[in-house]
Amino acid sequence: MSAPFGQLQWLRACYRALPHLGLFALLIAAWEVLVRTGVIASIMVPRPSSIGASIVELYFVKGTIWRHFFITLGEAVGGFLIGAAIAVALAIGSSLWEPFRRYVSPYAVVLNVTPGIALTPIIIAWFGFGMGSKMALAAIISFFPIFVNTLTGLTQPDTEREELFRSLGSSERQVFWMLRVPSALPLMFAGFKIGLTTALIGAVVAEFAQATEGVGVLMSRFSFQLNMGASIATLLSMTLIGLILFYSMEFLDDRTVFWRREERRAAASRNRARAWKRYAKLNSKSGSSI
DSSP states (O other): OOHHHHHHHHHHHHHHHHHHHHHHHHHHHHHHHHHHHSSOTTSSSSSSSHHHHHHHIIIIIIIIIIHHHHHHHHHHHHHHHHHHHHHHHHHHHHHOOOOHHHHHHHHHHHHHSSSSSHHHHHHHHHHHHSSSHHHHHHHHHHHHHHHHHHHHHHHHHHHHHHHHHHHHHOOHHIIIIIIIIIHHHHHHHHHHHHHHHHHHHHHHHHHOOOOOSSHHHHHHHHHTTOOOHHHHHHHHHHHHHHHHHHHHHHHHHHHHHHHHGGGHHHHHHHHHHHHHHHHHHHHHHHHHHH
């Protein structure tokens, strides 16, 4: 009996990952040996075993990281939601009204070219030392890629489809919401992915500048104590937050813009076919009862 298709795919993926895992293990082993033999100073670059021990201590023994982890995660997500809402609203307005675009775009470019680190003292002075300043800086840094991608997607011409919609009597509103917005979704989600990861950068930069909570604060404390194992373990926690954010948006992209992938498009077609059959069966039963 042949193995299921999904199981075969999983086995192939594991087989393809073996060389990468082997190379990673070799690099970790070489790193450990070089530090233990004194070729690399342990005060500058800690042993991988020391970093692993710090991860276990931070996450499982003392659990110090968890509160800071979720604070930074909340700051990044909150700032991203604010920045994305403003960016999408301005991009929609710019795509619908040319004069509005001419006035908004220069300010968006100026905001983008201004270094986020330079804005940090001003943002802290405006919003204080709490969570608001971190979310504000995250929103500012994440704004531009979302705005540009959304505006680009909404203003890309698709004359053939627009002519088809108008030939069927569609209004401008229907053309916008049923044609332009779905066509822009791939670019919008590309901007969301960039904006979500840059929002994390903004939150961590604000934590480095002035904060009492968050992964950035924890990393600064360990660095000042020259506890490099715990400092790198905290840095890896920032990487973990970034991966969670990126792949969460990747999941939403896969589920929302399903027509770009053959498997998702086929699955959606099957689901709609089953729903239509159930609807037709219910109608036939109700018709026969009458």
